[in-house]
Amino acid sequence: MANPFTLGVASGEPLPDGVVIWTRLAPAPLTLDPARPGGLPSRAVEVRWQVAEDERFTRIVREGVTQAQPRWAFSVHVRVDGLRPGADYFYRFRSGSDHSPVGRTRTAPDAASAVPVRFAVANCQRYEHGFYTAYRHLAAERPDVIFFVGDYVYESPQAANPVRTLPNTSEADTLAEYRLRYTRYKLDKDLQAAHAAAPWVATWDDHEVADNYTGAPSFFRRRARAYQAYYEHLPIRVKPDAHLLQMFRRRVYGRNAEFIVLDSRQFRVPGDMLGAAQEKWLLERLRTSTARWKVLVEPLFFARRFVPGNPPNLRLDAWDGFQEQRRRIFDAKAGGLIVLSGDVHNHWASDLRADFLDPQSPIVGAEFVTSSISSRPPSTDAPAVLAANPHIRFFDGRRGYVSGTAGASDFRVSYRVVDSVEKAGANVRIVAEFVTEGEGIKRSDV
Ligand SMILES: [Fe+2]
Numbered sequence: 001m002a003n004p005f006t007l008g009v010a011s012g013e014p015l016p017d018g019v020v021i022w023t024r025l026a027p028a029p030l031t032l033d034p035a036r037p038g039g040l041p042s043r044a045v046e047v048r049w050q051v052a053e054d055e056r057f058t059r060i061v062r063e064g065v066t067q068a069q070p071r072w073a074f075s076v077h078v079r080v081d082g083l084r085p086g087a088d089y090f091y092r093f094r095s096g097s098d099h100s101p102v103g104r105t106r107t108a109p110d111a112a113s114a115v116p117v118r119f120a121v122a123n124c125q126r127y128e129h130g131f132y133t134a135y136r137h138l139a140a141e142r143p144d145v146i147f148f149v150g151d152y153v154y155e156s157p158q159a160a161n162p163v164r165t166l167p168n169t170s171e172a173d174t175l176a177e178y179r180l181r182y183t184r185y186k187l188d189k190d191l192q193a194a195h196a197a198a199p200w201v202a203t204w205d206d207h208e209v210a211d212n213y214t215g216a217p218s219f220f221r222r223r224a225r226a227y228q229a230y231y232e233h234l235p236i237r238v239k240p241d242a243h244l245l246q247m248f249r250r251r252v253y254g255r256n257a258e259f260i261v262l263d264s265r266q267f268r269v270p271g272d273m274l275g276a277a278q279e280k281w282l283l284e285r286l287r288t289s290t291a292r293w294k295v296l297v298e299p300l301f302f303a304r305r306f307v308p309g310n311p312p313n314l315r316l317d318a319w320d321g322f323q324e325q326r327r328r329i330f331d332a333k334a335g336g337l338i339v340l341s342g343d344v345h346n347h348w349a350s351d352l353r354a355d356f357l358d359p360q361s362p363i364v365g366a367e368f369v370t371s372s373i374s375s376r377p378p379s380t381d382a383p384a385v386l387a388a389n390p391h392i393r394f395f396d397g398r399r400g401y402v403s404g405t406a407g408a409s410d411f412r413v414s415y416r417v418v419d420s421v422e423k424a425g426a427n428v429r430i431v432a433e434f435v436t437e438g439e440g441i442k443r444s445d446v
Pocket residue numbers: 124125150151343344345375
């Protein structure tokens with residue numbers, strides 16, 4: 001049998017005492033036979049795993065054996081516990097005589113920690129649109145944690161003028177088609193490097209299922225197929241139960257940051273992006289969290305963004321379409337509110353004002369919108385948008401990611417871009433850095 005570890009390794013969901021480690025066996029990854037995902041026959045396969053304090057595995061602290069099941073496309077999710085807080089670990093898998101690559105992960109710090117948290121944010125990686133060069137650079141940063149804010153795959157038919165081509169060019173709809181989409185994406189070595197470099201905490205947007213889908217029952221069956229494929233390919237703690245998958249959650253990083261991860265699709269109905277239960281939970285977290293920074297990790301542009309020209313001037317599938325819910329989030333008066341978002345395939349940064357229509361109203365937080373890893377941007381008249389929205393402070397129209405540090409006294413971000421995604425190996429550069437100390441964004445020169 002060929003080496004089954006073609007899709008790399010990953011870790012995620014860091015807690016002070018543990019992480020989830022992931023791999024998926026796929027010796028023939030792009031096989032088109034839906035009865036043999038990854039090219040394997042329908043029986044469970046034994047997989048051994050190890051976690052060590054050092055990259056050469058001389059100090060192994062946890063190990064075990066698990067079964068990769070055909071029901072879950074031979075994916076493996078191991079919840080490793082008993083680890084030390086705020087510590088690096090290395091992990092690997094073995095099946096028969098084949099070894100996986102080695103991944104590096106890191107636990108969250110303990111509750112009393114004031115050590116600055118080094119994070120990165122990425123999203124929107126449409127395969128046909130370009131190379132994942134940004135991930136190669138992100139991996140080299142080895143942050144404590146990587147947040148992914150949606151569009152891990154695109155269900156859409158293959159794009160026009162593809163930089164890279166898909167094995168299945170029609171829109172994904174069956175479980176086999178969703179699996180094949182993830183498989184093609186995950187064969188990318190730069191994406192594998194980003195997973196092997198640090199633990200991920202991911203949420204989704206719409207394209208993991210269907211363009212602009214909502215919580216309507218008409219989507220339940222397709223959603224169940226898409227959610228299953230999502231689980232099979234990401235290092236998350238919980239399995240889907242048919243069309244339901246518990247996605248909103250929090251990850252606490254000591255005293256500095258509580259990352260509040262939102263699900264903006266599963267429970268969405270007209271006028272309500274989050275659903276009653278998630279909103280109640282969110283407002284409770286904002287009111288009671290004692291962390292210096294309360295960080296919303298979610299896909300969609302949060303600040304008001306009026307686009308001059310032909311109506312509609314506000315995008316109604318982002319937070320401008322849910323203004324009453326956004327108002328209730330501000331009314332929780334969190335203090336130290338930060339939003340990390342994406343979706344729009346360009347970099348933006350914005351002050352959050354209690355009343356966006358009143359430039360004198362108090363600044364209540366900051367939003368850092370991350371550009372796409374590869375997905376093409378819409379055409380944007382950035383000077384006109386900046387002029388029409390004084391609270392929006394920054395725009396860059398290139399692909400890239402954001403990295404930053406949540407410290408005890410300030411919250412810093414760097415905007416990174418790559419020169420091109422149409423050819424491999426482009427350089428990355430920092431195009432802006434911002435510091436916020438709780439009174440809005442201060443620009444610092446680069
Ligand atoms: Fe996207």
